[in-house]
Amino acid sequence: MATAIDITSSNIQIPVVNKKRRLCTIIKTSVALLIIAAGLTPTIIRLRRKTNTTTESMMNTTVSFTTTTVPTDITSLITKENNPTTSVSLATLSSTTSSTTSSTTSSTTSTTTTVTTSTTKPFVLQIFQRTNEVVYPIWSTTLGRDSSRSSPGDKTGTYWPSQAPEAALDGNLSSEYCNYGLCNASGPLQDGCGIQTGFYITFKSKPFILVKFRIATSKNSGSRDPTQITIEGSNIEESDLIFGKSWIKIYNGASGLATKDPGRQKYGNNQTITNNSLSFESYRILITSKRGREYCVAYSEFEMTGRFSD
Numbered sequence: 394m395a396t397a398i399d400i401t402s403s404n405i406q407i408p409v410v411n412k413k414r415r416l417c418t419i420i421k422t423s424v425a426l427l428i429i430a431a432g433l434t435p436t437i438i439r440l441r442r443k444t445n446t447t448t449e450s451m452m453n454t455t456v457s458f459t460t461t462t463v464p465t466d467i468t469s470l471i472t473k474e475n476n477p478t479t480s481v482s483l484a485t486l487s488s489t490t491s492s493t494t495s496s497t498t499s500s501t502t503s504t505t506t507t508v509t510t511s512t513t514k515p516f517v518l519q520i521f522q523r524t525n526e527v528v529y530p531i532w533s534t535t536l537g538r539d540s541s542r543s544s545p546g547d548k549t550g551t552y553w554p555s556q557a558p559e560a561a562l563d564g565n566l567s568s569e570y571c572n573y574g575l576c577n578a579s580g581p582l583q584d585g586c587g588i589q590t591g592f593y594i595t596f597k598s599k600p601f602i603l604v605k606f607r608i609a610t611s612k613n614s615g616s617r618d619p620t621q622i623t624i625e626g627s628n629i630e631e632s633d634l635i636f637g638k639s640w641i642k643i644y645n646g647a648s649g650l651a652t653k654d655p656g657r658q659k660y661g662n663n664q665t666i667t668n669n670s671l672s673f674e675s676y677r678i679l680i681t682s683k684r685g686r687e688y689c690v691a692y693s694e695f696e697m698t699g700r701f702s703d
């Protein structure tokens with residue numbers, strides 16, 4: 394059983410040890426409070442600084458907004474400012490439009506350049522005539538084969554002495570070239586007379602692209618007119634042009650005189666050389682058919698029109 398003790402009336406005293414414990418407890422509590430207070434103070438300071446920064450930022454935004462506002466556009470501006478999605482969309486749209494415009498401009502510029510190129514570099518055509526170059530008369534010669542030299546005379550394989558091949562390249566319709574080929578000046582008149590005859594020449598000008606040609610008729614008979622020809626080009630040394638391998642074919646077709654006789658000492662139609670972009674300094678012309686039965690093939694001009702390569 395516990396016994397009740399009246400301490401007010403007794404002489405019982407609180408031990409000194411208990412006083413020290415209370416003092417220690419008070420000191421510990423105070424130190425703890427000081428540590429807590431020291432930790433909270435920077436946080437409060439930081440919170441205050443952050444609050445100040447936020448306030449300044451908001452103020453700047455407000456000032457900027459006010460200075461750019463036009464009374465009639467206030468609603469739309471407020472909508473843009475308050476709706477970031479709309480603002481981004483507008484920026485994206487603006488960027489896309491700019492890009493499209495740039496692309497369109499670039500395409501237009503490219504097209505213009507192409508047109509300019511085609512209009513500022515026209516082909517300059519000119520007639521290439523002989524000056525003092527050697528013209529080699531040939532007979533019994535076919536496309537791609539070696540040439541057989543012809544000489545002046547009245548026998549097989551000759552040309553009439555006063556009608557040499559130079560006469561076909563002098564720009565004069567009253568002079569002509571007449572070659573008998575397989576025939577001679579005594580007859581008989583045959584379809585084959587003058588066939589597989591022609592000439593070749595090396596021009597002193599730099600190589601040119603043959604674009605077209607036309608042939609002028611002789612003085613005496615339409616039956617001597619060439620109707621089909623071949624043209625070959627070469628850049629091989631002149632001394633090697635006797636060989637067929639030196640030549641490249643660029644034309645095999647109508648002479649421009651076949652469909653209609655233009656009359657005596659007249660030019661036929663221009664014939665265009667298609668699918669040829671090669672420049673040559675030498676050309677070989679061969680007659681492969683004529684209009685009728687006669688002693689020879691004859692023509693007063695073989696006019697060559699061409700251009701220099703770019």
Ligand SMILES: [Ca+2]
Binds near residue numbers: 564565567568694
């Ligand atoms: Ca002539």
